Amino acid sequence: MSRVALESTVIAHGLPRPINLEVAFQLEELVRSKGCEPKTVGVVQGEPKVGLTKEEITALATSTDVMKVGTAEIALAVAQKRWAATTVSATMHLAKTVGIDVFATGGIGGVHSGEWDVSQDLKELSRTRMIVVSAGAKSILDLRQTLEMLETLQVTVVGYRTSEFPAFYSRSSGLKIACVDSVEEIVEVYRTKEHLDLPGALLVCNPIPEDAEISPKEFDSWKKEAIQKAKAEGIVGKALTPFILSEIARISNGATVRANVALLKNNVELACSIAKTMRGG
Numbered sequence: 001m002s003r004v005a006l007e008s009t010v011i012a013h014g015l016p017r018p019i020n021l022e023v024a025f026q027l028e029e030l031v032r033s034k035g036c037e038p039k040t041v042g043v044v045q046g047e048p049k050v051g052l053t054k055e056e057i058t059a060l061a062t063s064t065d066v067m068k069v070g071t072a073e074i075a076l077a078v079a080q081k082r083w084a085a086t087t088v089s090a091t092m093h094l095a096k097t098v099g100i101d102v103f104a105t106g107g108i109g110g111v112h113s114g115e116w117d118v119s120q121d122l123k124e125l126s127r128t129r130m131i132v133v134s135a136g137a138k139s140i141l142d143l144r145q146t147l148e149m150l151e152t153l154q155v156t157v158v159g160y161r162t163s164e165f166p167a168f169y170s171r172s173s174g175l176k177i178a179c180v181d182s183v184e185e186i187v188e189v190y191r192t193k194e195h196l197d198l199p200g201a202l203l204v205c206n207p208i209p210e211d212a213e214i215s216p217k218e219f220d221s222w223k224k225e226a227i228q229k230a231k232a233e234g235i236v237g238k239a240l241t242p243f244i245l246s247e248i249a250r251i252s253n254g255a256t257v258r259a260n261v262a263l264l265k266n267n268v269e270l271a272c273s274i275a276k277t278m279r280g281g
Contacts, residue, residue: 001037002275005050005095005103008042010264011057012066012085013242014106015257016249021061023261025054027104027268034272039100041091043067046081048074050098060085068242070120089124092132092201101190101278102131104271106264107138107168108203109241110146117240118149125201126153131190133204133271135263136166136173140223140244143173150203156193158186159205160270169214169259171207180204183273190278206270212262214255222251 011024031038039051067084069077071093077084109119137146158180165175190202226247235243249257
């Protein structure tokens, strides 16, 4: 059966409670309904796991002491025997160790505006060969700089039935990328990377469904307010993205949470189609 990797940071740090746990189970069930096997990734008391149980997912969703780890922090979580939720980078790394080639996420990390702050996701995308389905990069980022960095790191970026880099909550950003029109074409590009022994991921950008889209102007006003609060409270580093997303969710009365859930499910559906096509079924 085709396997699809799912990250756990969205469970522990990305969505508010109790929606986080509900969505975690909904995503796994969606994968199963599409004829694939869900493999949610995380670290359980120091043990990296690709394929968490319902009990382990529940613990990650409800505990107040869950680390957020990229690839660089996996060893720390393991050595300290911690519970940890995996970001895009850590999920990619761990999923690839067991031979998984397709991973569905919400949005990748990238380059923040202002101070030099670049996500580990970009480095992992540059070295781990895997198909990563996302709604572009998180909207709080500098999308132009993020796309430039992806190019510099030689990450293959394509848009699924779009020639624009999606802006997470918005279907367009004005930034041009290569377009692929079918799942079969996605698989062909990936197989070609394998044949040519080219490192790095194939980042498939899948725009948020039209009925769930948030206008860029509206989102920008929410983002500015959230960033100002983060600066005032001295929030930096790994805590910055979860803080800003939480603030935007509060300011928007949950509109961004609903959009996030919609794009996650949309990405999971595409990832399952890709995974099944890769196996010829």
